[in-house]
Amino acid sequence: DVSGTSATVEPQAAGSITVAIQDDIENTGTLTAQLTGDAPNGITLEWYKHAEGGNTWTKVERHKVTGDFYNVSEDGSALNVALDKGARCYYKVQVKDASGQLLAESAALQVSYYNQLENGDFETPATTKNTGYQPFYSNGTPGLIWKTTASDAEIEYVSAATDKYDKNTGKTHAQQSQDWHKVEAAASGTQFAELNANEPGALYQDVLTTPGAKLYWKLYHRGRGTTAYDNTQTDTMYVLIMSTKLAKQYNVDNQTAVQDVITNVRNSTGKYPGASVATITDDNVQWYYHAGDYDVSENQYLTRFFFVAGATAYDGSGDTSAKKGTVGNHLDNVSFSETLP
Numbered sequence: 001d002v003s004g005t006s007a008t009v010e011p012q013a014a015g016s017i018t019v020a021i022q023d024d025i026e027n028t029g030t031l032t033a034q035l036t037g038d039a040p041n042g043i044t045l046e047w048y049k050h051a052e053g054g055n056t057w058t059k060v061e062r063h064k065v066t067g068d069f070y071n072v073s074e075d076g077s078a079l080n081v082a083l084d085k086g087a088r089c090y091y092k093v094q095v096k097d098a099s100g101q102l103l104a105e106s107a108a109l110q111v112s113y114y115n116q117l118e119n120g121d122f123e124t125p126a127t128t129k130n131t132g133y134q135p136f137y138s139n140g141t142p143g144l145i146w147k148t149t150a151s152d153a154e155i156e157y158v159s160a161a162t163d164k165y166d167k168n169t170g171k172t173h174a175q176q177s178q179d180w181h182k183v184e185a186a187a188s189g190t191q192f193a194e195l196n197a198n199e200p201g202a203l204y205q206d207v208l209t210t211p212g213a214k215l216y217w218k219l220y221h222r223g224r225g226t227t228a229y230d231n232t233q234t235d236t237m238y239v240l241i242m243s244t245k246l247a248k249q250y251n252v253d254n255q256t257a258v259q260d261v262i263t264n265v266r267n268s269t270g271k272y273p274g275a276s277v278a279t280i281t282d283d284n285v286q287w288y289y290h291a292g293d294y295d296v297s298e299n300q301y302l303t304r305f306f307f308v309a310g311a312t313a314y315d316g317s318g319d320t321s322a323k324k325g326t327v328g329n330h331l332d333n334v335s336f337s338e339t340l341p
Contacts, residue, residue: 019045019095019104025208026245029301030078031109033093042098045076052088052110060084060091066212082210082301087115113208113302116337118145120219123189127159132166133173134158134180136197146193149255149306150201158183158330161190181330182228187220187287188333194224195237195309195329202258202308206244207336209296209303217241217305218291218341222330223284225313231283235328236310238262241294242275244302258308274300279310287332291341305336 016037024030033045047060060079062072071084079091089111095104124143127135137144139153148155158181159173166176173190177183186192195201209215223235240262242252250272251257264271274297282288296303312328335341 017095017104019093019106021091021093021106021109023109025081025111025113026248026302028078028299029080029082029211030073031081031091031093031111032078033076033095033106035095035104039095039103040097043103044096044098046094046096047072047076047079047091048094049084049086049089049091052090057092080301081111081113082115082208085115086111087113087208111208113206114145115208116339117205117207117217117305117335119143120334120336121188122157122186122191122193122332125157127157127161127164127173127191129165129167133160133164133176146203146205147253148197148201148203149253149258149308150197150199151254152198154197155203156194156197157191158186158194159191160185164190181224182284183222183330186332187222192330192332194327195307195331196312196326198326200255200309200328202240202255202306203331204304204306205336206302206304209300210338211296211298211300213296213338215241215294215296215303215336215338216291216340217294217334217336218289219280219307219334220287220289220332221280221282222287222332223282223313224328224330225284229285231285233313234281234283235312236279236281237329237331238306238308238310239278239280239290239292240265240275240306240308241277242272242304243297243300244304245300246272246274247304252304252306258306262308273297284330287330307331307334 018036020034022032022034048057050057065083072079090108092108093106136154139147160177161173164173225233261272265275265277278292309329314327
């Protein structure tokens with residue numbers, strides 16, 4: 001029975017056969033069934049899945065997705081998660097004999113990746129009176145999803161909410177945002193991020209992608225500057241997109257490595273094939289909308305996108321205070337998926 005079972009099914013075995021799922025999404029986009037023991041002739045492998053938040057298993061039927069590509073291999077041993085639209089889904093595989101008798105079932109495995117950027121409006125985690133209008137969150141904070149290249153692993157949020165108050169001054173978060181960031185409101189919702197927290201950094205996520213697909217991104221960007229609404233002071237940021245596999249190969253998880261990718265891509269050295277860089281420069285007069293696209297390379301099933309801090313008004317203003325290198329690049333309402341903005 002494959003309906004209504006829990007996502008925490010334990011491995012089962014009949015005789016000397018067991019089956020487990022191996023995650024090879026990063027390299028091949030697939031989950032593969034690994035059998036151990038002596039399997040009789042004529043066995044079949046059947047895949048089942050349910051969406052995150054559900055508990056009813058549905059059999060995955062093999063079908064052609066595009067060209068000669070199928071979601072499940074002909075022998076049933078591999079399932080391509082990207083082609084099966086399986087982001088965040090749970091999967092399990094069953095082994096059956098020629099008569100359809102169940103011989104073994106794997107434990108359930110959840111795909112850890114999303115098929116689009118998450119938390120692009122920075123509304124989660126939500127600020128409170130206790131967190132203040134400008135909280136710092138570490139990599140791995142529940143609900144955050146974003147990661148940072150900063151060495152201290154901290155991500156800076158800013159709240160411009162009109163209905164939340166500072167516990168010390170009694171001012172609203174909107175007043176504090178106006179006072180300290182010269183930003184009267186978020187581009188979407190009430191919260192936004194600043195790329196430079198305690199040091200220059202980049203925010204990034206990994207997304208499940210289909211080779212050959214065209215991905216679309218959009219964002220709202222705003223500089224910070226040293227004075228309010230000065231259109232002569234600008235901040236620069238970069239949108240860097242590349243294969244997650246390539247990013248891991250070169251350990252692109254820190255600011256120095258990210259800058260190396262940007263430099264090589266802009267100079268067309270070919271060191272990071274398939275990587276793309278867009279340059280964005282804005283002042284702090286208002287929020288500015290930017291959009292672009294990206295073609296996913298062959299055999300690229302995971303794509304990492306970075307939003308990277310570049311030169312800021314503080315860097316060039318002669319400011320020698322502790323703020324230099326920690327101020328700049330407001331970001332909000334970001335999306336990255338196969339759906340047109």
